[in-house]
Amino acid sequence: xxxxxxxxxxxxxxxxxxxxxxxxxxxxxxxxxxxxxxxxxxxxxxxxxxxxxxxxxxxxxxxxxxxxxxxxxxxxxxxxxxxxxxxxxxxxxxxxxxxxxxxxxxxxxxxxxxxxxxxxxxxxxxxxxxxxxxxxxxxxxxxxxxxxxxxxxxxxxxxxxxxxxxxxxxxxxxxxxxxxxxxxxxxxxxxxxxxxxxxxxxxxxxxxxxxxxxxxxxxxxxxxxxxxxxxxxxxxxxxxxxxxxxxxxxxxxxxxxxxxxxxxxxxxxxxxxxxxxxxxxxxxxxxxxxxxxxxxxxxxxxxxxxxxxxxxxxxxxxxxxxxxxxxx
Amino acid sequence: xxxxxxxxxxxxxxxxxxxxxxxxxxxxxxxxxxxxxxxxxxxxxxxxxxxxxxxxxxxxxxxxxxxxxxxxxxxxxxxxxxxxxxxxxxxxxxxxxxxxxxxxxxxxxxxxxxxxxxxxxxxxxxxxxxxxxxxxxxx
Numbered sequence: 001x002x003x004x005x006x007x008x009x010x011x012x013x014x015x016x017x018x019x020x021x022x023x024x025x026x027x028x029x030x031x032x033x034x035x036x037x038x039x040x041x042x043x044x045x046x047x048x049x050x051x052x053x054x055x056x057x058x059x060x061x062x063x064x065x066x067x068x069x070x071x072x073x074x075x076x077x078x079x080x081x082x083x084x085x086x087x088x089x090x091x092x093x094x095x096x097x098x099x100x101x102x103x104x105x106x107x108x109x110x111x112x113x114x115x116x117x118x119x120x121x122x123x124x125x126x127x128x129x130x131x132x133x134x135x136x137x138x139x140x141x142x143x144x145x146x147x148x149x150x151x152x153x154x155x156x157x158x159x160x161x162x163x164x165x166x167x168x169x170x171x172x173x174x175x176x177x178x179x180x181x182x183x184x185x186x187x188x189x190x191x192x193x194x195x196x197x198x199x200x201x202x203x204x205x206x207x208x209x210x211x212x213x214x215x216x217x218x219x220x221x222x223x224x225x226x227x228x229x230x231x232x233x234x235x236x237x238x239x240x241x242x243x244x245x246x247x248x249x250x251x252x253x254x255x256x257x258x259x260x261x262x263x264x265x266x267x268x269x270x271x272x273x274x275x276x277x278x279x280x281x282x283x284x285x286x287x288x289x290x291x292x293x294x295x296x297x298x299x300x301x302x303x304x305x306x307x308x309x310x311x312x313x314x315x316x317x318x319x320x321x322x323x324x325x326x327x328x
Numbered sequence: 329x330x331x332x333x334x335x336x337x338x339x340x341x342x343x344x345x346x347x348x349x350x351x352x353x354x355x356x357x358x359x360x361x362x363x364x365x366x367x368x369x370x371x372x373x374x375x376x377x378x379x380x381x382x383x384x385x386x387x388x389x390x391x392x393x394x395x396x397x398x399x400x401x402x403x404x405x406x407x408x409x410x411x412x413x414x415x416x417x418x419x420x421x422x423x424x425x426x427x428x429x430x431x432x433x434x435x436x437x438x439x440x441x442x443x444x445x446x447x448x449x450x451x452x453x454x455x456x457x458x459x460x461x462x463x464x465x466x467x
Binding site for chain 2: 072073074075077078081138139158162164165166170171174175201205215216219
């Protein structure tokens with residue numbers, strides 16, 4: 001719990017902000033837990049956050065080791081990004097706690113045996129915490145946190161305009177599967193090809209992060225993404241005509257006993273400038289009955305300041321995977 | 329962007345300058361150390377022959393080449409400090425940068441990096457050590 005000094009400093013920060021706030025955690029808008037088969041996707045736009053008092057407030061909720069990590073980043077922009085990423089995770093998860101009782105600073109994290117960060121639920125005695133799962137991804141212009149209850153989740157965000165230092169096909173040949181290389185090779189326009197590579201990259205990242213066993217246990221060239229019409233899965237369509245009607249499936253590595261599970265994917269385009277891939281595991285009882293859409297709730301946030309529900313707007317467009325966007 | 333308040337920064341404890349040995353690198357193969365004003369003789373790496381220079385690069389050269397590739401991949405401004413201890417993540421590298429760096433290293437040194445090894449590289453020094461080990465097996 002906060003010491004008197006922490007409270008005093010907090011009150012000072014709040015006065016500086018000039019807002020009518022009582023405590024930091026009460027200015028976090030509480031939300032309902034994601035339901036089964038539902039994923040929540042929260043994001044911040046670093047360029048919108050310039051108030052140093054606010055950044056200090058974010059910094060203060062970090063753990064000592066997180067603060068150390070921030071200091072190790074070289075340069076102000078990277079430090080800011082690191083602070084925002086950790087603050088986004090802590091404030092987001094704190095919103096789901098019963099009556100928002102949990103101070104974002106009090107959350108503890110651990111790593112699974114492959115190094116994937118997870119919420120550490122062990123430390124609480126009094127209250128029963130929901131089994132929140134999360135994953136984050138950041139670019140210089142967008143930092144995102146995906147949340148589910150119970151289902152492993154992996155997300156990845158990339159800027160559409162990202163240029164590879166290597167040739168696109170050379171990169172694909174080095175890291176992607178044979179079918180994917182073939183698919184990319186068939187795209188004549190180099191710009192379209194580059195965009196498809198980025199989409200594939202985000203999907204692959206999201207998948208590996210969702211599985212949570214590390215990249216060396218699931219090398220990118222051992223699995224293939226396929227885009228199909230939901231009536232006829234497995235048909236290769238030209239990727240740049242992929243639409244939200246098209247299901248994204250992954251053909252897992254041959255050694256599939258390592259990676260079991262019914263993984264579902266969503267591919268979004270945000271603000272016309274970013275691709276975001278989300279991967280969650282659906283219940284295996286659904287297998288064979290055809291796919292059920294992923295229910296997805298999107299929110300843009302400036303923690304402690306404001307949240308915006310992203311629904312029915314072209315700020316976020318589903319460009320692949322069976323998805324139902326939810327109103328908040 | 330404004331820097332942070334003094335209270336936030338007070339956590340950093342800087343090593344006392346007088347105790348940190350300062351190394352002056354006069355040429356890629358020669359380093360002289362001075363600690364507390366006392367100078368130590370220069371250590372010079374002897375080139376052991378043309379073949380070794382090309383295929384078994386001295387560790388320092390390897391580190392320097394890795395630094396150059398990292399700087400290029402991350403488009404770091406000229407004069408940015410990248411050393412053996414630099415962590416890729418701390419320089420702003422994400423996973424896409426890291427795999428591109430690995431590709432660059434494979435090309436530069438004519439080696440092939442396993443996925444398992446690629447994942448374990450987090451600093452410039454680790455990359456250089458891995459490269460030297462792979463090159464050693466080729467000599």
